[in-house]
Amino acid sequence: MNCFGCKRKSTKNSHKNKDDSHTHKSTNHTSLDKVKVDLKLNEKRDESKGDQLALDLNSLNLKEAISEDGNDNGIRAQAFSFDELAAATENFRSDCLLGEGGFGKVYKGQLKKINQVVAIKQLDPYGVQGIREFVVEVLTLSLADHPNLVKLIGFCAEGEQRLLVYEYMPLGSLENHLLDLPPGRKPLDWNTRMKIAAGAASGLEYLHDKMKIPVIYRDLKCSNILLGEGYHPKLSDFGLAKVGPIGDKTHVSTRIMGTYGYCAPDYAMTGQLTLKSDIYSLGVVLLELITGRKAIDPTKPRKEQNLVAWARPLFKDRKKFPQMVDPLLEGQYPARGLYQALAIAAMCVQEQPNMRPVIVDVVTALDYLTSQKYDPQIDRVQRCTSTSYPRVRRVGDHKHNVSDDRDKTDRFVH
Structure with missing residues (x-):
C-alpha cells in the first residue's frame, strides 16, 4: 500500500491472477483491544527476542468471534511452520510469484496439510509495512467472517519470518x-x-x-x-x-x-x-x-x-x-x-x-x-x-x- 511520505513499488500486480460515528451497542473488550496493548509492550522489548511475536499471537484468544449476534463461530487462524510454507511454494520459486505489494511478495502455493491452494504473503523486512501491520491483519481477519472479506487461513511467526496465508483468489485484483x-x-x-x-x-x-x-x-x-x-x-x-x-x-x-x-x-x-x-x-x-x-x-x-x-x-x-x-x-x-x-x-x-x-x-x-x-x-x-x-x-x-x-x-x- 502507498503511504503518505513514502515512495515504494506500485501494488498493481499484488495477488495477480489472483460519522457519523454512530454509537455501537457493545463496548466489550476483545482481542483487538488486547493486541493494541501488546503492540505497545512490544515496542519496548528487545528486538533480539525474535520469537516474542509468535508467543504473543499464539497466546491470543483468536477464537473469540466478534459478530454482532454474539455467536462463537469457531474462527481461528492456524499457525504454520516456515518449512510448511516453503514446501507449499517449492521454496518460494519465482514461477509461483503472484505479485508484490507493500507487505512483500505474494506466492501461490499448495498446502498439503489442508489440501488447499493458497496465497502466501511474505513480509519484506525492508518494506514499508512491518510487525505492527502483520499483527493487525492477523487479528482483524481472525475475528471476522464475511463473504466479502478475504479469508485468512493462517500465519507464520517463526524467528524473523512473518508470513500470512489466505484463500487463493483466482481472478486477482x-x-x-x-x-x-x-x-x-x-x-x-x-x-x-x-x-x-x-x-x-x-x-x-x-x-x-x-x-x-x-x-x-x-x-x-x-x-x-x-x-x-x-x-x-x-x-x-x-x-x-x-x-x-x-x-x-x-x-x-x-x-x-x-x-x-x-x-x-x-x-x-x-x-x-x-x-x-x-x-x-x-x-x-x-x-x-x-x-x-x-x-x-x-x-x-x-x-x-x-x-x-x-x-x-x-x-x-x-x-x-x-x-x-x-x-x-x-x-x-x-x-x-x-x-x-x-x-x-x-x-x-x-x-x-x-x-x-x-x-x-x-x-x-x-x-x-x-x-x-x-x-x-x-x-x-x-x-x-x-x-x-x-x-x-x-x-x-x-x-x-x-x-x-x-x-x-x-x-x-x-
Whole structure:
C-alpha cells in the first residue's frame, strides 16, 4: 500500500491472477483491544527476542468471534511452520510469484496439510509495512467472517519470518480487470461492475456496523479488492485497519496512512480518522468502476489527473454524465443506472465528512442498482422513449425509511 511520505513499488500486480460515528451497542473488550496493548509492550522489548511475536499471537484468544449476534463461530487462524510454507511454494520459486505489494511478495502455493491452494504473503523486512501491520491483519481477519472479506487461513511467526496465508483468489485484483487492460482482455461489463461495488460496500458494512467494535479499513482501493469465481469481490490487506471510535467519540487520531487519491481530504489534513474516511474511499472506487479512470493518473492532462477533482464539476450537469462513462463499455450501460451510480459516488466523495452517507445507505442503494440488471434491448427502448433523467441531490436524507424498491435509491437521487 502507498503511504503518505513514502515512495515504494506500485501494488498493481499484488495477488495477480489472483460519522457519523454512530454509537455501537457493545463496548466489550476483545482481542483487538488486547493486541493494541501488546503492540505497545512490544515496542519496548528487545528486538533480539525474535520469537516474542509468535508467543504473543499464539497466546491470543483468536477464537473469540466478534459478530454482532454474539455467536462463537469457531474462527481461528492456524499457525504454520516456515518449512510448511516453503514446501507449499517449492521454496518460494519465482514461477509461483503472484505479485508484490507493500507487505512483500505474494506466492501461490499448495498446502498439503489442508489440501488447499493458497496465497502466501511474505513480509519484506525492508518494506514499508512491518510487525505492527502483520499483527493487525492477523487479528482483524481472525475475528471476522464475511463473504466479502478475504479469508485468512493462517500465519507464520517463526524467528524473523512473518508470513500470512489466505484463500487463493483466482481472478486477482479488481485493478487488473479495470485499469490498463492488456490487449485481448475483455473489459468488465456494467452489471459486473455494480456487483463488485455492492460486494465491496457489503464487506465495509460488516467492518463498520456488524462487529462489536467498529473497524476502519483505511486502505480501500481497487488493488485491495480481490476477485473470486464469477467476479465475487472480497476486501483484502488489513494492515492499516484501525479500531474505530466508540461511544460518544467522533474520531480516532492517528498517523496519516493510506493511498494518495483514495484518502479522504479531512483525514489527510487533520489525522482524524472516522468511518466516513472509508466512505470517501468507496466513492473513489465507485468512480473508477464507472469511468475506467485511475484515482490518480499523471498521464492525463493536469486538470484530469485527480479523478475526484475532475468529476466534481461534471456532477453538476447531468447532460455531461455520459461523458464520464468508461469508453470501453461502448455505450452498454443503463441511463438511469448510470445517474444513480454517479449520485451515490458524488455523495460519498463529499469534502465534508458529515455530508457523506453512512454505509448502510450505500449498501441499500448499490444492492438496488445490482438488482436492476442491464439489458441492452430493454434499455434501448427506454432511451428512445424517455426524455427526463433523475437529478443528483446535493444533500441526502440518510435517515428516512425505505418504502419500496425504487425508493431505495432516493437517498441519493430523485
